[in-house]
Amino acid sequence: MSTMRDKFHDLGNCHSKISLASLTIKESLLGNDVATLSKKDLKELIDSSITILNKIETYVRDADKTVEDVKQFIYKKVGADALIPNIKSI
Amino acid sequence: MKKKIGKGIKILILDDERDLCAFMKGFFIKRGFQVKTALTGQAAINLIKRATPNIAILDIYLCKGNKNGIDILKHIKKNKPGCHCVMISGHKEKYEQDSFQFGAEDFLVKPLTIQKLEKSINKMVYKIKKEEGAHG
Numbered sequence: 001m002s003t004m005r006d007k008f009h010d011l012g013n014c015h016s017k018i019s020l021a022s023l024t025i026k027e028s029l030l031g032n033d034v035a036t037l038s039k040k041d042l043k044e045l046i047d048s049s050i051t052i053l054n055k056i057e058t059y060v061r062d063a064d065k066t067v068e069d070v071k072q073f074i075y076k077k078v079g080a081d082a083l084i085p086n087i088k089s090i
Numbered sequence: 091m092k093k094k095i096g097k098g099i100k101i102l103i104l105d106d107e108r109d110l111c112a113f114m115k116g117f118f119i120k121r122g123f124q125v126k127t128a129l130t131g132q133a134a135i136n137l138i139k140r141a142t143p144n145i146a147i148l149d150i151y152l153c154k155g156n157k158n159g160i161d162i163l164k165h166i167k168k169n170k171p172g173c174h175c176v177m178i179s180g181h182k183e184k185y186e187q188d189s190f191q192f193g194a195e196d197f198l199v200k201p202l203t204i205q206k207l208e209k210s211i212n213k214m215v216y217k218i219k220k221e222e223g224a225h226g
Contacts, residue, residue, distance in 0.1 A: 005151075005181070006153075008180060009151055009153075009180055009200075012180045012200035012201045012202075013107050013110065013200075015200075015201035015202075016107075016110055016200060016201050016202040016203075017107065017109050017110055017113065019201065019202065019203050019204060020110065020113035020114065020117065020202070020204060021109075021113055023113075023117065023204045024113050024116055024117070027117075027120065031120075055109065
């Protein structure tokens with residue numbers, strides 16, 4: 001069993017990992033002059049980028065699963081058609 | 091090539107997410123920082139005993155271990171008061187006030203983006219350089 005706080009913590013972590021993983025790929029591609037790399041170095045760069053892209057796919061799946069869990073819980077508690085008031089007025 | 095703004099500056103990262111630690115570590119190493127990472131509060135305390143970080147990035151809500159980021163903030167401010175602490179949490183209303191009360195220099199709200207993190211660390215680096223200048 002998890003709390004809502006745990007779920008949103010997980011979701012925040014997925015978001016943070018996607019953001020930092022994307023930046024890691026971008027920096028490694030922009031930081032190398034790919035036209036001048038040896039075949040070996042180029043392969044390493046591609047392999048490491050694909051590894052991180054695979055991780056991003058996993059984080060997205062994890063985030064989807066967490067959102068689905070929260071959605072099911074909220075729907076059961078308040079119903080799917082409940083109106084959401086302006087948060088500042090709560 | 092990124093400007094090595096972190097040359098000579100040690101960073102401790104405390105986060106229970108291994109991948110987040112690894113991405114942050116890579117980001118800061120590219121900028122010249124020396125980086126240590128810890129997945130639990132106790133591991134962070136052990137690292138702090140061995141070497142004093144100049145900056146500590148502390149996630150507050152940790153699923154592993156029995157200490158949270160605020161406990162580590164208190165430990166650092168008691169034992170290594172010169173270390174600048176940046177707190178990270180998704181619960182601003184719950185932890186922001188405590189963080190500043192116990193001496194944190196900055197508080198970042200999750201989800202974390204690299205822009206937020208970089209801006210905060212640049213601010214800490216500026217403070218450290220200024221302090222170094224003041225001490226000769």
